[in-house]
Amino acid sequence: MSSINAQIKRGSAELAVLTLLAEHPLHGYEIAKRIEEQTGGVLRFDMASLYPMLYRFERRSWVKAEWQTMANGRRRRCYRLTAEGRKQLAPLRAQWRAFFQALQSVTGFRNA
Amino acid sequence: MHNWELIVRKRLRILGVCSREITGELAAHLEDNYEALLHEGLPAEVAFHRTLRQIKGRRNRWLALRFLKEDLMSDFTRKVALPGLLTFTSSMVIAWALDMAHVQPRTIFLANGLFLSLPILWLCLLPFCGGAGALVSHRNGGSRLQRIAASLFPSAIMGAVLLLSLVSEFAISRFMQDSGRNWALVASALALWLTTYMVLSAISLLLGAAVAEKVRRISASAT
Numbered sequence: 607m608s609s610i611n612a613q614i615k616r617g618s619a620e621l622a623v624l625t626l627l628a629e630h631p632l633h634g635y636e637i638a639k640r641i642e643e644q645t646g647g648v649l650r651f652d653m654a655s656l657y658p659m660l661y662r663f664e665r666r667s668w669v670k671a672e673w674q675t676m677a678n679g680r681r682r683r684c685y686r687l688t689a690e691g692r693k694q695l696a697p698l699r700a701q702w703r704a705f706f707q708a709l710q711s712v713t714g715f716r717n718a
Numbered sequence: 719m720h721n722w723e724l725i726v727r728k729r730l731r732i733l734g735v736c737s738r739e740i741t742g743e744l745a746a747h748l749e750d751n752y753e754a755l756l757h758e759g760l761p762a763e764v765a766f767h768r769t770l771r772q773i774k775g776r777r778n779r780w781l782a783l784r785f786l787k788e789d790l791m792s793d794f795t796r797k798v799a800l801p802g803l804l805t806f807t808s809s810m811v812i813a814w815a816l817d818m819a820h821v822q823p824r825t826i827f828l829a830n831g832l833f834l835s836l837p838i839l840w841l842c843l844l845p846f847c848g849g850a851g852a853l854v855s856h857r858n859g860g861s862r863l864q865r866i867a868a869s870l871f872p873s874a875i876m877g878a879v880l881l882l883s884l885v886s887e888f889a890i891s892r893f894m895q896d897s898g899r900n901w902a903l904v905a906s907a908l909a910l911w912l913t914t915y916m917v918l919s920a921i922s923l924l925l926g927a928a929v930a931e932k933v934r935r936i937s938a939s940a941t
Binding site: 633634635638639652653654655657658661662665680681682683 | 739740742743744746747749750751754772773777780781784785787788792793
């Protein structure tokens with residue numbers, strides 16, 4: 607059960623981060639903050655889960671990271687989804703949609 | 719003003735795994751977090767300690783472990799497995815050559831019929847294998863951790879084989895009645911074998927990797 611739990615957590619985290627980056631480039635803190643805000647605090651990233659995942663995406667060429675100077679003059683490493691990342695995101699979304707629909711039909715949950 | 723980069727570097731200084739880029743990024747994350755807490759109206763001291771909590775104790779160890787894993791698994795085949803295989807193959811070739819030349823390990827007899835078999839010449843030649851593995855890993859872009867892993871490959875394999883043989887012997891003996899195994903003696907023998915073929919060989923291989931690293935640094939600074 608715990609391995610299923612871990613897999614769901616990991617899969618959903620990947621989906622959430624890639625979906626956010628598909629909208630526009632963001633740096634690590636912004637990604638964590640937005641996910642926490644948009645999910646009402648249900649999904650929360652700590653540094654140990656977020657950054658190793660971002661580096662893994664970078665290694666697989668799903669994202670490209672670049673240091674950019676922000677409006678306040680600070681340098682932040684911004685992540686942008688690549689064409690390869692977009693290609694990964696489409697089947698991931700389809701899998702999760704199918705998963706939620708299947709779960710909904712069994713449990714009777716709405717907006718699972 | 720807190721120097722977050724210095725704080726992160728101090729806390730994640732495990733095997734030098736975190737590059738400047740990583741520490742810089744984590745420091746930026748903490749800085750943003752700290753300022754968001756100040757913006758929420760928290761006193762500076764409370765905001766600082768709450769931010770620091772993210773890289774303290776268990777969380778810090780977990781973060782370091784995750785980075786170690788990511789670092790080790792990055793391009794694993796080219797940077798660890800292939801150089802490691804070179805280390806392992808060369809160590810086995812040396813062992814075979816010594817056997818062909820009838821160079822026997824030195825045997826030290828201990829109590830209860832136990833003995834320690836010390837392949838001294840093989841252990842003396844192992845640093846060359848460890849050094850070669852570390853150099854190939856470096857040439858393929860391996861990090862420090864990956865170079866260490868590549869040079870320690872033979873010890874890991876031998877340790878795994880010895881433990882596997884113990885487990886299989888234990889499993890087989892369960893199907894045999896009155897096998898008469900003295901498991902305390904078997905465990906002692908295994909500990910002795912592990913000492914020679916895992917611990918001593920690991921020290922020898924690491925020594926080679928350390929010398930190779932030193933030579934590489936000297937030659938790099940000379941050019």
